[in-house]
Amino acid sequence: MTLSDRDICAFLPWDSDFFGVRIARARDHRLTAALATEISGWCARESIDCLYFLADADDAQTIALAEQHGFQLVDIRLTLRLDSWAEHSGGSPSPHVRNASANDVEALKAIARLSHEDSRFFYDAHFSRERCAELYAVWIEKSCAGYADAALVFDDGSGAAGYITCHLDADNGGSIGLVGVAQDQQGKGAGSALVSAAVDWLVQAGAAPITVVTQGRNARAQRLYQRHGFVTESLQLWYHRWFTGS
Ligand SMILES: CC(C)(COP(=O)(O)OP(=O)(O)OC[C@H]1O[C@@H](n2cnc3c(N)ncnc32)[C@H](O)[C@@H]1OP(=O)(O)O)[C@@H](O)C(=O)NCCC(=O)NCCS
Structure with missing residues (x-):
């Protein structure tokens, strides 16, 4: 399966309507250089204003690519059990x-x-x-x-x-x-x-x-x-x- 064969991001109608801008979420939790490029293309095609991305914290490549591609760190999500x-x-x-x-x-x-x-x-x-x-x-x-x-x-x-x-x-x-x-x-x-x-x-x-x-x-x-x-x-x-x- 190539990257473009699947939905790499999901448009979020509720969030978009609530905040008045087009919002989507990346489906994966890790980035590769190829995926980061695909995501940029998807967002351009869909006229996305804001993309949410929930990243695994233990993948150095993902964090480096997120920074290179202009992602802004907004929260550390801690799950307790x-x-x-x-x-x-x-x-x-x-x-x-x-x-x-x-x-x-x-x-x-x-x-x-x-x-x-x-x-x-x-x-x-x-x-x-x-x-x-x-x-x-x-x-x-x-x-x-x-x-x-x-x-x-x-x-x-x-x-x-x-x-x-x-x-x-x-x-x-x-x-x-x-x-x-x-x-x-x-x-x-x-x-x-x-x-x-x-x-x-x-x-x-x-x-x-x-x-x-x-x-x-x-x-x-x-x-x-x-x-x-x-x-x-x-x-x-x-x-x-x-x-x-x-
Ligand atoms: C987090 C939150 C729910 C805690 O509520 P709270 O009613 O203050 O909690 P408690 O009173 O049970 O405990 C708070 C502290 O008061 C202490 N405490 C409780 N009863 C006490 C009493 N009678 N006398 C003195 N201290 C007391 C507790 O030991 C606790 O101390 P700790 O922080 O050192 O553990 C509250 O701060 C809050 O609403 N925060 C904003 C929303 C939020 O953060 N939600 C969670 C994430 S979505």
């Missing part, structure tokens, strides 16, 4: 965690707008900060409306002050999606209570292992998951390559 409830070390689920309801959505969107500034979108100056914040507001709203298999909130009686979402994967594994705690409620155990509840929900649903993705720059979130027994599974590098406006 918990193999079973037996590995979990964060205590029992808190009575202050419950399922999200439609009444919580506006409060959760407000928390989400302020919670994800460590993400790759905020680290790419081509995207406006307002739009990046809105991305996470839309994401938690969709999660509460069925995109996630469970959306849980922390509420000690004064309303929803944090969220965590759970996903059941096709391979019997499970994953934690979005996590966020209102800034004035952080450092009081809400994040820990949410992680315990999410692990409990996923284990009850039969999911193993449980994974969660966070940013290499987000030491606070890493500590939260590590204190619950999660260990590193993989590390990858997110690059964005802009063909316009750079």
Whole structure:
């Protein structure tokens, strides 16, 4: 099979519509000189403005080629894994965690707008900060409306002050999606209570292992998951390559 016989990139209609530019993602996680040239050609033919590329961090050729071809490093993607409830070390689920309801959505969107500034979108100056914040507001709203298999909130009686979402994967594994705690409620155990509840929900649903993705720059979130027994599974590098406006 030659490189041009297969789709080397995928156009992303949702992202493109949301940010108002044409966005695609490279399918492979490693580059060769030939593939990098093919990708440039594909993006030119498809009038792509921004290409996402998730690179394996342990391939020196890929990193050198990414730099040569103008890819901008925007995030270190860290995947952590918990193999079973037996590995979990964060205590029992808190009575202050419950399922999200439609009444919580506006409060959760407000928390989400302020919670994800460590993400790759905020680290790419081509995207406006307002739009990046809105991305996470839309994401938690969709999660509460069925995109996630469970959306849980922390509420000690004064309303929803944090969220965590759970996903059941096709391979019997499970994953934690979005996590966020209102800034004035952080450092009081809400994040820990949410992680315990999410692990409990996923284990009850039969999911193993449980994974969660966070940013290499987000030491606070890493500590939260590590204190619950999660260990590193993989590390990858997110690059964005802009063909316009750079
Ligand atoms: C990461 C995040 C969810 C943690 O939430 P949190 O509610 O602050 O978490 P906790 O209160 O359970 O734990 C935070 C720290 O407070 C400490 N803590 C918890 N309860 C405490 C208490 N009663 N007194 C003193 N310290 C306490 C914990 O030991 C922990 O310390 P550590 O960071 O040294 O491990 C929160 O910082 C956040 O929303 N960040 C932005 C969103 C984000 O990064 N999401 C994850 C990646 S998508």
